Structures are given as structure tokens and as C-alpha cells.
Amino acid sequence: EGNPYTWWVGKANEKHYYWGGSGPGIQKCACGIERNCTDPKYYCNCDADYKQWRKDTGMLSYKEHLPVSQVVVGDIDRPGSEAKISVGPVRCQGDRNYWNAASFVTSSSYLHFSTFQGETSADISFYFKTSASDGVFLENLGNTDFIKLELKSATEVSFSFDVGNGPVEIVVKSPSQLNDDQWHRVNAERNVKQASLQVDQFPLEVRKAPTEGHTRLELYSQLYVGAAGGQQGFLGCIRSLRMNGVTLDLEERAKVTPGVKPGCSGHCTSYGMYCANGGKCVEKYNGYSCDCSRTAYDGPFCIKDVGAFFEEGMWLRYNFHSPGTSMKDLVSRTLLSSADPETTMPNLNLNKEELSFSFSTTKSPCVLLYISSYTQDFMAVLVKPSGNLQIRYSLGGTKEPYNIDVDHRNMVNGQPHTVNITRNGRDIVLQLDHYPPTSYSLPAASDIQFNSPKALFLGKVIEIGKIDQDIYKYNTPGFTGCLSRVQFNQIAPLKAALRPTNASSHVHIQGELVESNCGASPLTIPPMSAATDPWHLDSASADFPYNGQAIGDGVNRNSAIIGGVIAVVIFTILCTLVFLIRYMFRHKGTYHTNEAKGAESAESADAAIMNNDPNFTETIDESKKEWLI
Secondary structure, X not given: OOOOOEEEEOHHHOEEOOXXXXXXXXXXXXXXXXXXXXXXXXXXXXXXXXXXXXXXXXXXXXXXXOOOOEEEEOOOOOOXXXXXXXXXXOOOOOOOOOOOEEEEOOOOOEEEEOOOOOOOOEEXXXXXXXXXXXXXXXXXXXXXXXXXXXXXXXOEEEEEEEOOOOOEEEEEEOOOOOOOOOOEEEEEEEOOOEEEEEEOOOOOEEEEOOOOOOOXXXXXXXXXXXXXXXXXXXXXXXXXXEEOOEEOOHHHHHOOXXXXXXXXXXXXXXXXXXXXXXXXXXXXXXXXXXXXXXXXXEOOOOOEEOEEEEOOOOEEEEEOOOOOOOOOHHHHOXXXXXXXXXXXXXXXXXXXXXXXXXXXXXXXXXXXXXXXEOOOOEEXXXXXXXXXXXXXXXXXXXXXXXXXXXXXXXOOOOOXXXXXXXXXXXXXXXXXXXXXXXXXXXXXXXXXXXXXEEEEEEXXXXXXXXXXXXXHHHOOOOOOEEEEEEEEOOEOHHHHHHOOOHHHHHEEXXXXXXXXXXXXXXXXXXXXXXXXXXXXXXXXXXXXXXXXXXXXXHHHHHHHHHXXXXXXXXXXXXXXXXXXXXHHXXXXXXXXXXXXXXXXXXXXXXXXXXXXXXXXXXXXXXXXXXXXX
């Protein structure tokens, strides 16, 4: 029916349905593009379902979608069917010096290199990033000759030189600020005929050389990158500095130069938004990375779910204090504190907490999550026998726990569901899946402090002491299904169990915990309500005309018959007219195609699209055929 069973996930956690040798928007493999699949009815060799092994392979070269973070395979339950999938390494090509950079941290800092040899021709290009409004990029001096590039103001870049005919200056004015801490490219050229300067994609500024006079640029001093001659130096980053085709090694020189650092800090300013789900951007030597240690996610951008499948009877316990820690030692611990400094409670009493996780199950009742304490306080997330979700708080001050019942949604349908719970004092906000958040409030008599949390349980509660009666009933036989991306404030218990971290010693598991991505695809489209669903039938409210009742009188019956006869006559006349028109003009007509450039030499319609799109790099064999699209 056109719905793919298999796809891969790339950057930004987006699904893609094209494969190696094909391209975005074309739901085919390479053989489907080249029209040589094993079975011509299909667009991939593996779709043929032959008993012999068949192979689809090719390069994924649309870099905006890379890297591949996961491959999802469906249709796996058929007997006698098997598949093998492999993902090769990411290969990059380009200028290895593209990110060769240096950071100038003081206005008097500079790097020096040997004299620039540009007597008759100079070609200089580099990238810069700064928050300062002015500064010298580079300068090289002679007796009277010189060459200089500088940031004159927040919107002006200047290229000036003197070959003995007097100073010449070319200025490019930018309509936007250049000190916005973003990368900008500068390209300056000078030869015996003219000089030019370009910044980013702004118009090129050109200055013709005089017809008579000196043409050779004679320089004797060292080349200074940054401050020179007591002028205002450059504050910020310069990278990929090329002079007459030679890339200067800024990083090596910066390692031994005071006031200059190799690499460029500030990558997080430009790219930090790619660290998702609370991941922290960390500056690296020549790039950045995402620290996912305080999240329930994994992967280079903190977007990979960490989840596990729980069999019946399995449970996980996360102790909020290290094994062997006494209550006296707990006074100074802040393990449970959230990122907000206000929630850092030295005595482990919480006025606010944030809880989020995803689950899927087909069995009820069960305990999804339970947080115990050294007092009678607890918090629980349950699935009731009816299949509905219940959140239960007991913080003291009331005889019975405070319950939040979500009775209008079935949560045991085998689909992944996300739960987000935030409490701040007496206020509780609950969000399920992609439905709007709902607010609740603890009773006025309830305390607002979660006193001395002890442990977090997943799947089942195995705790010493008195347990709430309903929770005790729901505890048998236990949760069966998937739990993923579980996070309570800064704690990720499942991740601590499945990844070796400093918190792994806090975890105890009963049974074999098997990692799974079963919660990786939460519901993205909420189901329609009965009020808005046009196909929802309610016998009590549905009102259908003539529902099993005959028309009452002969007048209405006659009117219906007359109307039907008129409709048949009109339809017959229209059909006759259409036939006559087609007969009269059957020898006339025009033929016109609006084809993409290169379509006349494409093997197929899809190949024509790929030939015309510069994003596709696959080459299609040419043939003198024309296809009607």
C-alpha cells in the first residue's frame, strides 16, 4: 500500500525512506532508479521476496541527513524470511585545514609568520568570528609598501595596500552586523590590473590599478596575524587562512604564543542548539560535543532513546544514596537536585521534581514507577485494571493519597506513550503524549515537601515496610512491556543500568534487563475525539434521515420519482455531448511536455529528477530515450 516497513533515522531524528544510490523524496533503492531490479514490479531487490539472497547497496550522500543513527526494520515475523543490514562508516572529504583556527584572547596578542611573497599577485582568504567592533586581521610592512586587512567597524571590512603609488583602500559595507559571533568569510585579491574585496555573499568591490606607476609589492617585515605596530588587535577567531594558495598553520603557532589559543572556542554559540533533550554543549579543541550524562538519552546529539524491555516479574531499583552511605552522610548530598539551584536541597527534601518517561504495554494493572522514602511519603505512576493511568502522591498531611486519574484514555494498547510530570510546591502539571498539558493542585491540607526520598522502582515495588494497599495489589505479577528515557530530576535510572556510569553502583536489577528501542517512536498524531470524528457512530445521538422508515405520503414519493427521471435525462444529454465533441476533434490537438533539463537523456523519470537536482551525486547512464512523465 506504499507504506514502508523499513526506514533509517538521520540528523535531527528524522525518518528517511530512500536508500543508497537513491535520494530524498524517491522511495526507491539504486536498482529502482536504474530500472534493473530483480523483480521489475518492485523498486528494491530485497522487495522481490526470492528464496535466493538479493542485495541493495549504495552510498547515502545527502549530507544534510547524515549521519545514520539507527535503522528500523519491520515485517520480521514471517517464517522462512531473514535479512542482513549493515551501515558503513561516514566518510568525509574536503580541505583538512578548513577548521585550522586560532583564538585571539587579548587585543595585543598576535601570530607572526615569514614575509608574504606577493609582489605581483596576492590572494588572501579566511573566516573570522568576533563580538568586537574593530581590529586588525593581518598586516605585512615594507619600507613604504604595505598590505593590511582589518575590521574597521561592526559593519565594515577594509583591504588596504601601497605598492609605491600611494595608499589604496577598498571597503565593503555590510547591511548587517559582522560582530555577531558568527562566521564570516573574507576574500581579498590584488594583481597588476586590479584589486578586489568580498565579504560573505555581499557584492564584490573592485578597484582598477593605475595605468602607470609601480606594480610590485615589496615587503620586508614578518607577516603579523592579529595586532601589529601598536594598533587595535583582533579579538576573536580566525580560521582557514590561505595566502596565495598556502594554508597557514595557525594552530601550531598558537600553541607556543602567549595570548593566542589553538582552535576556536564558541562553537556552542553557533551549534549548541543541536544538543537536544537537556544535553549540554561542551567546547572541544576544534569543535564541540554534547554531554548527555545528565539526560536519559544517548548518542552524539542526545536524541537516542535508552530503553529496556521488562519481562513479567522483573524490576529495577535505583538507590538515591550510594551503598553503605549512612543517614549522617546524606545531609550534604545533592544527587536528587534538579538543574534549578532553588531545588538543591541539602537534606534531600524536595519542593519540586520533574519526571518523564515513555512506556508501552498490553497488560494491566501494573506499577510503572514508584518512589519510596525514609518516611511515609511516596509517589507512584500506575496503570489501573481498566487500562487508565493514575498518578498518586502522598506527601503527608492527609489521610489518603492524592490521586490523578486519566480515565478517558486507554494506555494498554501496545503503543508507546510519553508521560511528563512536573510538581512545584502544590502545583502539578501532567502531559500525556502530544496532548495539551493539564494542571492539578494538591489539597490545601497536604504537605508540599517530599521528605527523604529513598529509592526509585521500575516494574515492581520491592520495599521494606508498609506499602499502599492498591499499589500492593497492582504489584503482582508486575509490569510487562517497554520503559524508556526514564528521568527523575537529574537521575536516569535505566541509562545508569545499561551504560557504565558513576551512578551504576546505585542500581540493582532482578532478572535480565534487555536494552530495546521499543519506546523510540511515540504517538505523533493524537486520535480524534468522538465529537470531531466524522466516522464515529453513537447510537444514542446519531441522526440519519430515513433510517429504516418509509416515506410517509404519495406526494413525496411522486416527487422523488420525477426528480430521478429528470436526473437520468440530463446525464444522457451530457454523455451525448461529450461523445460528439471527442468525435469532432479526434484529429486535432497539441502535444507539449514541460521536462526538467536533462530529461531527454535520462533512463527514467526518477533519474531525470536526480540529474536535474545538484544535491544528487549519483550518475545515470545516458540513452537516447524520452519518457512521458
